[in-house]
Amino acid sequence: MTAPEKSSNKSKVLKTEPLDYKDAKWATLLKITYSDPEGVERTWESGERLTRPAGSDIDGVGVVAILQDPSKPDADPQILLQKQWRPPVDATVIEIPAGLIDPNESAETCAIRELKEETGYIGTVMEAGFGVSPIMFNDPGFCNTNLRMVHITVDMSNPANQNPQPELEDNEFIETFAVPLKDLWALCKKYESEGYAIDARVGTIAEGIELAKRWKF
Structure with a gap:
């Protein structure tokens, strides 16, 4: 871990x-x-x-990027996470890649673009109806902000993903790292004990995995 x-x-x-x-x-x-x-x-x-563009039904996307190497089928899949300090909570937050949608941009295009810009990785949106989530509201008791979660596979055998270089804006200070998907719940607990804040999207993914493990889905 x-x-x-x-x-x-x-x-x-x-x-x-x-x-x-x-x-x-x-x-x-x-x-x-x-x-x-x-x-x-x-x-x-x-x-x-x-900031929501006219004609768009969402403000932005969250990116669930899973790193896999086809040449290593038995290796544990990893999820791509980020560390980013956030002024509203005055803390460094454990997050997934995410960003606001541009005018006339689909959720899929936005997710692939944000992933490349923030992490340098090139990914593919998952198929079989699991690529894009329903619209989710971040905190409906407080605001109307919403997003779609986009699930992406990153092929680690792709030469373009061997030495990814992010394209950060001058006000972005993001550190990217990957952890085993199966350990995410325990790691969230660990990060919290070390003083990090946990983004609700990361925590919800971790909780879902833990529920599936405990109830043997």
């Missing part, structure tokens, strides 16, 4: 302050007035993304 070294990211929150609506670029807050099942008028405070 492998684990990443402690993050070397030295980022830190310097201050927090209210965000004026006119200055919002990525997200804002809304006050929603609605009627409950008994006809009582109520209000709800909600976050809203400002």
Whole structure:
């Protein structure tokens, strides 16, 4: 079982302050007035993304990238993870590759592009109806942000995947690593004990694997 070294990211929150609506670029807050099942008028405070392209039904994608080498059929498949410091939680987060969708871009195209940009790996979307998930809402009690999970196989025998080079933007500081898929639950517990934050997508994948193991699906 492998684990990443402690993050070397030295980022830190310097201050927090209210965000004026006119200055919002990525997200804002809304006050929603609605009627409950008994006809009582109520209000709800909600976050809203400002970046969803017109005509798109999602904000972005999460990428479940599984590393496999066809020449080693008995080797344990590995899942590609990342370490990225996130200001809202003031911590380095264990994540999967992910990103916002571009105008007129499909979830599949977005996932392949984001995987290449963030990790350098080239992958193929899985077939047999498992390539793209239904639309998932990240935190529907708070915001309307949503995504599709895209499941990708990375062929490690492909020469292009031997020395992958990410194409990060100047504000991206991402460390990529891979761990055995079967050990993900135990590793999440380990990372948490070391001070990392666990992205809910990573934790949910790990929990699903553990449930399948325990109930012998």
